[in-house]
Amino acid sequence: MKFRAALFCVLLGWGLTLLVAGIYYLDGKQQLRSLQMTHLQGLVERTATDLDDRIRTRQQLVIRGAASLTLTPEELIRDAPNLISRFHYLKGMFSTAVLYDRNGVIVADYPHIPGRVGLSVAERGYFQRTRDTLTPQISEPFRAKTPSRRHVVVFSAPILTPDGRFAGMLAGSLELFSPEFFGELSQLAIGKQGYIVLVAQQSRRFLFHPDPAWVDHPIPSRTQAPALYRAVVENRFGVSEGALSRGEDGLAALFKLQSVNWVLGAAIPLHEAYLPLQRFTRTLLWIGLAMMLLLPLLAWLAMRKMLAPLSVLQQQLQHWQDPSTAGALNVVGSSELVEMANTLNALLAGRQAFELRLSEREAFFRALNDVSPLGVLVCDRQGEIRYHNQVAAQMLSVSGIGCNWLKNVDAAESSRLIQLMAEELTIGGLVQRRSHLSPQQGLRLLLELRLTLLDDAHCLVILLDVTQQDAEQQALAGERERALAILGSISDAVVLTNQCDEVEYLNLPAQALLGIKAGDPLGRRLCNLVDFRHPETGMLLAAYELDGLTAGTHVELDMETEDGEVRAVVLALSSVAAQGVMQGYRVYVLRDDAERRQREQEQRYQATHDALTGLLNRRALQQELSQLLEGGRLPAVTVAMLDLDYFKEVNDKGGHQAGDLMLQAVAGLLYEGLRDSDSIARMGGDEFALILRHCDEADGQQVLNQIRQRIECYRLAFAGQSFTLSASIGLTQIQSSDATPEEVLARADKACYAAKFSGRNRIATTQGELLS
Numbered sequence: 001m002k003f004r005a006a007l008f009c010v011l012l013g014w015g016l017t018l019l020v021a022g023i024y025y026l027d028g029k030q031q032l033r034s035l036q037m038t039h040l041q042g043l044v045e046r047t048a049t050d051l052d053d054r055i056r057t058r059q060q061l062v063i064r065g066a067a068s069l070t071l072t073p074e075e076l077i078r079d080a081p082n083l084i085s086r087f088h089y090l091k092g093m094f095s096t097a098v099l100y101d102r103n104g105v106i107v108a109d110y111p112h113i114p115g116r117v118g119l120s121v122a123e124r125g126y127f128q129r130t131r132d133t134l135t136p137q138i139s140e141p142f143r144a145k146t147p148s149r150r151h152v153v154v155f156s157a158p159i160l161t162p163d164g165r166f167a168g169m170l171a172g173s174l175e176l177f178s179p180e181f182f183g184e185l186s187q188l189a190i191g192k193q194g195y196i197v198l199v200a201q202q203s204r205r206f207l208f209h210p211d212p213a214w215v216d217h218p219i220p221s222r223t224q225a226p227a228l229y230r231a232v233v234e235n236r237f238g239v240s241e242g243a244l245s246r247g248e249d250g251l252a253a254l255f256k257l258q259s260v261n262w263v264l265g266a267a268i269p270l271h272e273a274y275l276p277l278q279r280f281t282r283t284l285l286w287i288g289l290a291m292m293l294l295l296p297l298l299a300w301l302a303m304r305k306m307l308a309p310l311s312v313l314q315q316q317l318q319h320w321q322d323p324s325t326a327g328a329l330n331v332v333g334s335s336e337l338v339e340m341a342n343t344l345n346a347l348l349a350g351r352q353a354f355e356l357r358l359s360e361r362e363a364f365f366r367a368l369n370d371v372s373p374l375g376v377l378v379c380d381r382q383g384e385i386r387y388h389n390q391v392a393a394q395m396l397s398v399s400g401i402g403c404n405w406l407k408n409v410d411a412a413e414s415s416r417l418i419q420l421m422a423e424e425l426t427i428g429g430l431v432q433r434r435s436h437l438s439p440q441q442g443l444r445l446l447l448e449l450r451l452t453l454l455d456d457a458h459c460l461v462i463l464l465d466v467t468q469q470d471a472e473q474q475a476l477a478g479e480r481e482r483a484l485a486i487l488g489s490i491s492d493a494v495v496l497t498n499q500c501d502e503v504e505y506l507n508l509p510a511q512a513l514l515g516i517k518a519g520d521p522l523g524r525r526l527c528n529l530v531d532f533r534h535p536e537t538g539m540l541l542a543a544y545e546l547d548g549l550t551a552g553t554h555v556e557l558d559m560e561t562e563d564g565e566v567r568a569v570v571l572a573l574s575s576v577a578a579q580g581v582m583q584g585y586r587v588y589v590l591r592d593d594a595e596r597r598q599r600e601q602e603q604r605y606q607a608t609h610d611a612l613t614g615l616l617n618r619r620a621l622q623q624e625l626s627q628l629l630e631g632g633r634l635p636a637v638t639v640a641m642l643d644l645d646y647f648k649e650v651n652d653k654g655g656h657q658a659g660d661l662m663l664q665a666v667a668g669l670l671y672e673g674l675r676d677s678d679s680i681a682r683m684g685g686d687e688f689a690l691i692l693r694h695c696d697e698a699d700g701q702q703v704l705n706q707i708r709q710r711i712e713c714y715r716l717a718f719a720g721q722s723f724t725l726s727a728s729i730g731l732t733q734i735q736s737s738d739a740t741p742e743e744v745l746a747r748a749d750k751a752c753y754a755a756k757f758s759g760r761n762r763i764a765t766t767q768g769e770l771l772s
């Protein structure tokens, strides 16, 4: 750690040193370049200004001298020797003063050089331009025709005639490298290797160059010295970096003289220009080298000092590899490490607490597994056991860790389980299966297996011996089959419902009785399969009423099936079990009650009706009278007794059968003559009793008299004979004082007797009135 940190610091320091040095180098180089360019430019501009001054001064001298002469060409030729003496002063500025005639022939010179007078310069450009333009000229440098053959420059001015024509020319020639003119250029120092050049634009030749060989030499091509070429040929001046005239790279400043088409340039090679930078760089390198050498030592010492608390922490942490020796960390000297140590201490405390809980839980689970009736094992995906409890070992007959429990499972089931654990089972997924173990000592155990993945490589298997349970279930299933067979064989309808009153079973008679045509009735509530109604009221039996029936109940109900058919049933209810899984289950036994109820109705009818005539019998009439009397205050009710007259004769003449027919006919006449609200009863033999409701005695007399007349008019034809008869009627109105039916009937009977006694075929009241 220390080494790595120190190495990192060293590398970082080196990198930073190199980066800073590089930035300083590049920046210094740029600034130095800019400084050198500024220096070159200033030097060139100052020198050009100085040269311009010198040239203008000399040119002005020549111009003024020429302007002081106005004469004819002949006078010039004639007076030339004298005239030249007037221009001795030019000797201060020029090396020679010369007078030319109008043809360019030298006519006088100063200082006089033998052989020069008589020479012609008619072919020189400066003469021709002076003559043709009548303006002063400065020639290109050329080699003089004198024996010295030195490079000279001529400043010329035209001498005019009085009428302004060209009479001749005054010129001052100057040696190019005379100390007065360009001699100072060679004195200008630009470092050790920098130099000044002067180039004539017209001839593109060097006028001045520190190397004499280059003087009067054409300038290099564009590719060789691009900056110089651009300035001379294209008039593009300024400071630039590139190839110089001698081929080396350098900085160059080029400037055009104003008085003449000459280009002045200053150049300095790059290695000369950047010489200060090289010295600086060398110093920088030494400093950097020293730093790079010192840096590892300093970094190592610094890291050692800084990371001392970390070393302490590292030593203390080595004890943490063994949880039993792990102690609290104690570090000083670094707030970050102290904070980290505190955090680790908290983690250690948490880990110890967690391990304690884990060990407690492991002990708990091991104890639980040991006492559990369930077999528990952990195996890999091929079935090799990693852990098992005792129950699992007994169930599977395995000897210990490392065994493969699947060897004791049926072969086909074993391969299926391997496939399950190896391929299909996923973490979080649970598979439940029943598997037979291979027979051992005649026993063939059936286990219920629950498999789940603990991690990618291990499965948890829970085993439950369900051999006994399976046998019991099979026995139970047999029991159920038998019970269902029994239930199916009885004629009563049996319906079994669960705690939610949903049908779980119904036998065939129940399906027939409930009229289930389509759909599965199982799972539906009984009250939704059919409607139960109270037989007397026809009111629907609500679901809660059905639920409220208690075991042992027998109740008569009308049952309306889905297709609208109403059946009379007797519902018997019993509960299956008071507790256990079948608690709340109910057995409904439904029996068709139509016949019994019909029979009972007939018995009730027979008890209250006369079998021969269908009228009420005596007892029924007495009951009706009792009910009337019990009802308290009554509207007018008339009670009458009717006895046929000499009925015995009908029996005697026509036989008993004729008598019965006559009795039935009289019953019909009575039925027709009375209202529905009235009651008619045969009291016995040929005696009838009538109750006329809402009918007082007077009205009763009228109604009964009509009945009497109808009976009187009636003829019964039977067996070739015709039978007639009459009736005696006694009537009475129920009084508020009447207490019993017998009391009322006795009074009516008494009136009937009176009617019969007074001659028959008449009506008598209790007041003794007679109507016939």
Ligand SMILES: Nc1nc2c(ncn2[C@@H]2O[C@H](COP(=O)(O)OP(=O)(O)OP(=O)(O)O)[C@@H](O)[C@H]2O)c(=O)[nH]1
Pocket (backbone or CB within 6 Å): 643, 644, 645, 646, 647, 648, 649, 651, 655, 656, 657, 658, 659, 660, 684, 685, 686
């Ligand atoms: N055919 C027939 N005769 C019956 C029946 N019950 C009673 N009788 C007969 O009805 C006759 C009743 O006769 P009585 O009440 O004695 O007298 P009666 O002949 O009507 O003469 P009066 O009542 O005095 O006018 C008897 O001869 C009975 O045998 C019956 O159910 N059918």
